[in-house]
Amino acid sequence: MQIGVLGGGQLGRMLALAGYPLGLRFKFFDTTAEAPAGQLAELVVGDYADEGALARFAEGLSLLTYEFENVPVAAAARLAQHRPVYPPPGALEVAQDRVAEKTFFQELGIPTPLFYPVQTRNDLLDGLERTGWPALLKTRRLGYDGKGQRLLRSPADLEAAWQELGGQPLILEAFVPFERELSILAVRGRGGQVAFYPLVENHHAGGILRKSRAPAPATPARLQHEAERIATRVMEALDYVGVLAIELFEVEGTLWANEMAPRVHNSGHWTLEGAETSQFENHLRAILGLPLGSTAPRGQAAMLNLIGLKPDFARVLAIPGAHLHWYGKEVRPGRKVGHITLRADTPEALEAHLGRLEALLAETKD
Amino acid sequence: MQIGVLGGGQLGRMLALAGYPLGLRFKFFDTTAEAPAGQLAELVVGDYADEGALARFAEGLSLLTYEFENVPVAAAARLAQHRPVYPPPGALEVAQDRVAEKTFFQELGIPTPLFYPVQTRNDLLDGLERTGWPALLKTRRLGYDGKGQRLLRSPADLEAAWQELGGQPLILEAFVPFERELSILAVRGRGGQVAFYPLVENHHAGGILRKSRAPAPATPARLQHEAERIATRVMEALDYVGVLAIELFEVEGTLWANEMAPRVHNSGHWTLEGAETSQFENHLRAILGLPLGSTAPRGQAAMLNLIGLKPDFARVLAIPGAHLHWYGKEVRPGRKVGHITLRADTPEALEAHLGRLEALLAETKD
The missing domain is CATH 3.30.470.20 (ATP-grasp fold, B domain)
Known part of the structure; x- marks a missing residue:
């Protein structure tokens, strides 16, 4: 049985190493030929928007999964029309947008830091009224490993953060004094x-x-x-x-x-x-x-x-x-x-x- | 670093699974394209006597090992002229011939069942004088998983065993009443x-x-x-x-x-x-x-x-x-x-x- 994995990074590589003893075979999809899973399984290189590449990738697969949470939801949903995709693409959708994610936690009654969606500089100033200082300004999408975020310690940090991150959908989060x-x-x-x-x-x-x-x-x-x-x-x-x-x-x-x-x-x-x-x-x-x-x-x-x-x-x-x-x-x-x-x-x-x-x-x- | 493995069976496959996390890459040599290590690493298919195939296999390798003890010693020795081969091909030589192996144990003072090299039917009869009954008649080479051996319980078993195994170098071993x-x-x-x-x-x-x-x-x-x-x-x-x-x-x-x-x-x-x-x-x-x-x-x-x-x-x-x-x-x-x-x-x-x-x-x- 061949499993398709969207993303060919180290997580995919370790999935394959765990899956070979179960008799599975793997095919990976990644945007780069250097993806390390390609060293031990078939790798299809393409863009997530390229329907032809996705179709080539999907050939012969029994089911699909992903190892990269920024897989475009549209690509996962398109593949899911023909074959099971787990986890369900709806989980991707929630996890890819920090506002959707924290709203989802709130709706389930799960405590989460106070947050405020930010589109304009005025939104940011309004948000800071609620969160107080310090606070974290982050991109809503595509952030990982600390990329796309800035800690706002005092009003002196505002301008540089806005210069760096403004102009895209953002989220302001209260800083949580966690242990x-x-x-x-x-x-x-x-x-x-x-x-x-x-x-x-x-x-x-x-x-x-x-x-x-x-x-x-x-x-x-x-x-x-x-x-x-x-x-x-x-x-x-x-x-x-x-x-x-x-x-x-x-x-x-x-x-x-x-x-x-x-x-x-x-x-x-x-x-x-x-x-x-x-x-x-x-x-x-x-x-x-x-x-x-x-x-x-x-x-x-x-x-x-x-x-x-x-x-x-x-x-x-x-x-x-x-x-x-x-x-x-x-x-x-x-x-x-x-x-x-x-x-x-x-x-x-x-x-x-x-x-x-x-x-x-x-x-x-x- | 790429490791070459002579033999592409399950042992080789499990070597590769253990070696990928160490950052190694693998290339296997096997006589069949169905060798299961080929599902997760490069596989060169060829005969051990084919110098060209061995040379193609050896390209780019840092060192070699084997996962199959019936690798022809000549092939291992030829490869060892250019690159390290571990374990040393001398170990293959000893392990491939049951008489050499048991003689080696004896020389090291390690107890081993009484044995007797058999080439002719007369050798077999002489040997049985020493080992008594029951005894095991085995091919000296290429036996594995019980193949190429016969238990001789009584003189009634002699003829069938000789018909099956005679005509090649054999070893007769005393049956050891082990716990x-x-x-x-x-x-x-x-x-x-x-x-x-x-x-x-x-x-x-x-x-x-x-x-x-x-x-x-x-x-x-x-x-x-x-x-x-x-x-x-x-x-x-x-x-x-x-x-x-x-x-x-x-x-x-x-x-x-x-x-x-x-x-x-x-x-x-x-x-x-x-x-x-x-x-x-x-x-x-x-x-x-x-x-x-x-x-x-x-x-x-x-x-x-x-x-x-x-x-x-x-x-x-x-x-x-x-x-x-x-x-x-x-x-x-x-x-x-x-x-x-x-x-x-x-x-x-x-x-x-x-x-x-x-x-x-x-x-x-x-």
């Missing part, structure tokens, strides 16, 4: 069954995820249940199928939804070694209508992204429990080119090995 | 460092491995040490690099070497989920000169081969801790087309799930 960032990875099968990985603690810098720890340390069961309730409401409302990630803020012991990704997610990479079944395999099991696999963790895991740097592999692999995932991409500043999972049986061992690994990566940057 | 069959998976790096997986208990039927359990139940540390001493002697004598498997008989609390495979091995497949680092990744780490990964088990594992049958994947994956590995081959009687690893935290859970899985496979056969 930490968490994420929940959830999966829903074609029959409606659901499973959840333990909450992950995430550390960003410059808008890019740098480090995740799973299960998130010092997390009461109550918080896990709250996250699962949030994810269940979202998945049921969308009649969702596949893996879904929701980024959450922990604020005074409660969870606020920040954003969602209708796909496998960077904060779930630790599941490759740290859980009984990886997010990639569970996504495939879900979209194929197979039983979901156990999401139980195996010991303690931490994940470090490799951003714009290639460490000495021998030194990385000399660290106990270190598992390297190099994506086969050219190294460029700010680009995610790989990640390392550390797995250990105890939190103490994890901390010790993490210290070594972080020191090694810090040295690589110099 | 059980075990195997040791060992790995040796380019710098001589070694690591060992826990002993595996193997169950064969019709000469084909059906089930492995790891770590082997009720195994004293003394046996593990003995197995490691045996593997170390073999690897040092061959200046070995890579994963090596040795099949052992447990006889009254001691270990006898039966045969060795200079490659990743079916009885090590459980390491994909059941060990911190899989045999496939450790083979690649070894041949690349990278530090070896931890061979520590993660809980309890069992591996069942799928031989000539395709079970209902949904029913397999509904069993807790079941991990499917389908090789992408056409199902034919007696052909290994996949395996399933079961992983559990306790021996009791493993037994319970194994019972379910074995019942399911028995039903599939009907």
Whole structure:
């Protein structure tokens, strides 16, 4: 059975690596011939607006999924006329527009930061009356890894932010004084069954995820249940199928939804070694209508992204429990080119090995 | 870096799946275009005697390995003139001839069943004087999965066995009344460092491995040490690099070497989920000169081969801790087309799930 994947980045590549043992074959669609999934499966290069390229891609596929949440909804919907596309394109639609996404959370009764749609400079000034300072000004669409957003600390920041972002649909969001960032990875099968990985603690810098720890340390069961309730409401409302990630803020012991990704997610990479079944395999099991696999963790895991740097592999692999995932991409500043999972049986061992690994990566940057 | 692999079967396929996360690329050489590694990497189809095909294969490769122990030594040696080939072709030479292999074990002081080279019918009769009955008559070369061998229970079996096997170099082996069959998976790096997986208990039927359990139940540390001493002697004598498997008989609390495979091995497949680092990744780490990964088990594992049958994947994956590995081959009687690893935290859970899985496979056969 051949699965079509829209997007041929590292997420697609890891989907294929998880899918080959299930006897699946893969075909990827991407706008660039350098897409790293093309190193291990068929790759169709084209534009998402090119109907001919999409038709060529769709030939022989049993079903489709995507690994990139900015796939144009029109392309996904066109493909869905002929073959199942999971997750449902409606999930893309919600996730692609920050205003639609936060409105959707609100309608489901899920706490989310105060927000205000901004089209004009006057909208921005009105919005700031409500959010107060600091606040975040973001593009409604196509933002990722901190791109397309500006923190407004004081009126002095207004002009530069407007110069950079004005002229397109924007959203102003209140700054939430959260204690930490968490994420929940959830999966829903074609029959409606659901499973959840333990909450992950995430550390960003410059808008890019740098480090995740799973299960998130010092997390009461109550918080896990709250996250699962949030994810269940979202998945049921969308009649969702596949893996879904929701980024959450922990604020005074409660969870606020920040954003969602209708796909496998960077904060779930630790599941490759740290859980009984990886997010990639569970996504495939879900979209194929197979039983979901156990999401139980195996010991303690931490994940470090490799951003714009290639460490000495021998030194990385000399660290106990270190598992390297190099994506086969050219190294460029700010680009995610790989990640390392550390797995250990105890939190103490994890901390010790993490210290070594972080020191090694810090040295690589110099 | 591109690695060349002689042989494109499931072992090669699983090597590639383990190697992509290390940033490696692969090229396979096989005599058939249906070789399943060709579904996820470049495949050169040719004959091992075809120098042109081998030269085409070798282009662009940084180093070579093999996944098939009947690679003609001449082909491996020819390739080794231009690029490193690991494990060393000398290991192939020893492993390909049952007489050379058992002589090698003997010379290293490793117990092995009494054997006798057989060329003529008279040799056979002489040999039987020494081995007594029952005894095993096998081809010296190219036997695998029980092919090319006959059990001689009494003089009544002689004629049929000779009709089938006579006319080629043979070996007669005493039948060893072993308690059980075990195997040791060992790995040796380019710098001589070694690591060992826990002993595996193997169950064969019709000469084909059906089930492995790891770590082997009720195994004293003394046996593990003995197995490691045996593997170390073999690897040092061959200046070995890579994963090596040795099949052992447990006889009254001691270990006898039966045969060795200079490659990743079916009885090590459980390491994909059941060990911190899989045999496939450790083979690649070894041949690349990278530090070896931890061979520590993660809980309890069992591996069942799928031989000539395709079970209902949904029913397999509904069993807790079941991990499917389908090789992408056409199902034919007696052909290994996949395996399933079961992983559990306790021996009791493993037994319970194994019972379910074995019942399911028995039903599939009907």
